[in-house]
Amino acid sequence: MAERLLFFLLALIVVSTAVGVVTNRNPVRSALLLVANFFSLALLYFLLSAQFLGVLQIIVYAGAIMVLFLFVIMLLNLGSPEPATFSEQGYRRPLAWLIALGMFALLVSQALVVAGTPPAQADPQVGTARTIGYALFTEWSFAVVVVGVLLTVGVIGSILLARRRSA
Amino acid sequence: MTLVDLGWALLRIAIMLGFLLGTLPLVIWLERRALAWFQCRVGPNRLGPFGLLQPMADAAKLFFKEEIVPANADRLIWALAPALSLFPALVAAATIPWGPNRLLTPVADVDIGLLYFLAMSSLAAYGVLLAGWSSNNKYSLLGGLRASAQVISYELGMGLALATAILASGSLRMTSIVEMQAEPLWGVVPFLHNWLIFTPWGLVGGALFFICMLAETNRAPFDLPEAESELVAGYQTEYSSMKFAAFFMGEYIAIIAICAIMTTCFLGGYLAPVNFSPIQTLAETQGGVFSVLATITVALMPPIWFLLKVFGLVFSFIWIRATLLRLRYDQLMNLGWRFLIPVGLVNLALLVVYIVFGWVPALVGYALVAGLYFATVGARRPPKRTVELVSQAQPYRPKEAHLG
The missing domain is CATH 1.20.120.1200 (NADH-ubiquinone/plastoquinone oxidoreductase chain 6, subunit NuoJ)
Structure with missing residues (x-):
């Protein structure tokens, strides 16, 4: 409760x-x-x-x-605190409303589907550092390596951008 | 959770907050007196024995001060900033065990204890940053910007240093980290505890953590955010009355909390330096009055050892403040990014070597890395210059010069 x-x-x-x-x-x-x-x-x-x-x-x-x-x-x-002025073209505002309302409708429809069922009980061990680390470095090790490469590329790129003026 | 559990939890919180707020005036007094001793002054010695009541008088004075809000300040954020600086400091110590009794300490023995501390200390940047911005004062803004850049930079080094403690003990839980250090030293010396600082990785990690915790708490020689000679008082320039006091309290409570973390992770927490107690052996052989004494010492000594270690570290903070000069901004950033982080990474890699391959390859690795460093970087260092004028301009001449 x-x-x-x-x-x-x-x-x-x-x-x-x-x-x-x-x-x-x-x-x-x-x-x-x-x-x-x-x-x-x-x-x-x-x-x-x-x-x-x-x-x-x-x-x-x-x-x-x-x-x-x-x-x-x-x-x-x-x-x-000066209000920012946006150049509001004709189609942008309705499009934003459409996307926002669409996402909201999607969420509500999914919530209505599961509304009646009792909430699932989570395993208390599922969120510990040990479980997550084990899953990351066995089952998902390929994804971890790929993300590592991506981050390295990002770091190298930011160093290049920062050094361009001084070099 | 039953009502009894709730009662114990509230008691634990009350003990922790009582300890932090109770030692706070003592630490402030210690800082003022010790700085005075270091500088050949007397320091506050009028109010109470040895001037011990001086912090109370300061608090009373600050309470009755007029509060001045700068023009064009963002009032809401300006009022929020001191609270945001005090809150992380007060809650950061919640996972630190200061004794073996699990009913009284720590407040929450969660299995992400060390990460919880990192999370809370990473929130500490907001108070300083927002105070600097909302004051509408260029010195405050510069102080706030410096503080946030510094805290972000040194958090990485601190995380790497703490990672050695996590890897060596195999747990993020603070109590497990302490219990791991209760084993005999290096597994062979039975009368000493295996404090992490006695291992090569622990020594390097502890040194890194010590440097990083000076920077995290914005203390000298890393006190650029409040460098009074260039920024007046940095982010807290415009604050007066109790809002200033809140910043002051937050700073010192953060110092106590971070010293407690260093004690727990590297200096064996509440464990005694030696693993034998003469009173205990006497109680077993003689009994009688000695067994009563033994019970009392077993209950009382762990918190006392913990307090002694924490106060030793706090005193080293003060000592360093009285000794070292403030770093330049580029030196600060170079130290954080180009020295502490590489050293921390290599240290972590060698610790992994120890865990996987045993201690012989690990020690060989340490020797190799140290040799390589001194062969490459040490050899490239420019020769030491001698400047005639420095010795002439020294304010403190040798004794003969004074006499002559």
């Missing part, structure tokens, strides 16, 4: 901060709401006994990537 209450509270926070991210006109506040969103999403992961995923969500997204986002926003001084 307490768990369900916690879930609805966190879900409310996650959804409202997500709406806040796209409606807020101040970039810094928008980024901060995104941090809150990531943090409460991590708490939702904890509720699903996916602790490792949750803590990585905080370390990587809330702790590192969003600090970089805020860093860049502040460095470019985008924080001034």
Whole structure:
């Protein structure tokens, strides 16, 4: 019971901060709401006994990537609360509404399908670092290697971009 | 969860917060007095015995100060920043065991304990960053930007250093990391504990972690975010009254928490330095009053050892602050990215060599890497220059010069 209450509270926070991210006109506040969103999403992961995923969500997204986002926003001084002006061409707004409503309809239809069934009980061992590490380095080792290559290419590319001016 | 469990959990939280908030004035007092001793001053010695009540007086003063909000500050974020700086510091210590009794400590013995600490300490950048931005002051902004760049850079080195502790103990759980270190030293010396710092990988990892934790807590010689000679006071320039006090508290609580992590991961946690106790043997042979004494020491000594180690580390923080000069910004970044991270990676690789192939290849690997380093980098180092003017401009002359 307490768990369900916690879930609805966190879900409310996650959804409202997500709406806040796209409606807020101040970039810094928008980024901060995104941090809150990531943090409460991590708490939702904890509720699903996916602790490792949750803590990585905080370390990587809330702790590192969003600090970089805020860093860049502040460095470019985008924080001034002047409303940004978008060039709104005729088809963009209806298209955005269409895509958003379509995704929402998809989500609602899927939620309605599973609404009646009782929630599945997760195995408490499924979210531990040991289980995830074992799966990653046995069953999915090829994917891990590919992602490693991709990240290396990304690092080399960013170094090249940064060095182009000085070389 | 029953009500009894809830009660124990609340007690654990109360003990942890009580410990952190209770030692805080002591640490602030220690810093002021010790810095004064290092600089041949007296320091605050008026209020209470040895000036021990000085932090209380400071707190009372700050409480009654006027709070000044800068013009054009983003008020909401400006008020939020001190709280965001205090919160991660207060909760980061939740997985640290300070004694063997699992009912009293740690607050939550989760199997991602070390990652939880990394997550909370990575959130600490927000308080500083937002304080710098929302103050609408260029010095504050520069301080905040420096702080965030520094914290991100040194987090990687810190993660690599902590990874040695994780690999060596085979667990992310803090209590398992301590229990692993309770084994005999190197598996052969029965009267000493196998602290991680006594192994080559632990020594390198511990040294890396020590450097990184100085940088993570923005302490000298890495205190560029609040470099008073160039940035006034950095991100906290515009803060006064209790909001300033919140930053101050957050900084010192973060120091205590990170020293506790270093103690747990590398210095054997709450374990005593030696693995024998004369009182215990006396209790077994004589009984009587000695068995009572033995029970008391078994209950009391682990937290005391833990506290002693933490305070030793805090004192080394103060010592370093009084000794070393502040780094330049490019030196700071070079140290983090081009020295600490490569060293951490090589150290981790050699630890894996030990785990897979045993200690002989690992020691050979350490010797090879050290030899290679000194043969290549050490040989390339430019010869030491002698500058006449430096010795002449020294403020402290040799004794004869004073006498003569």
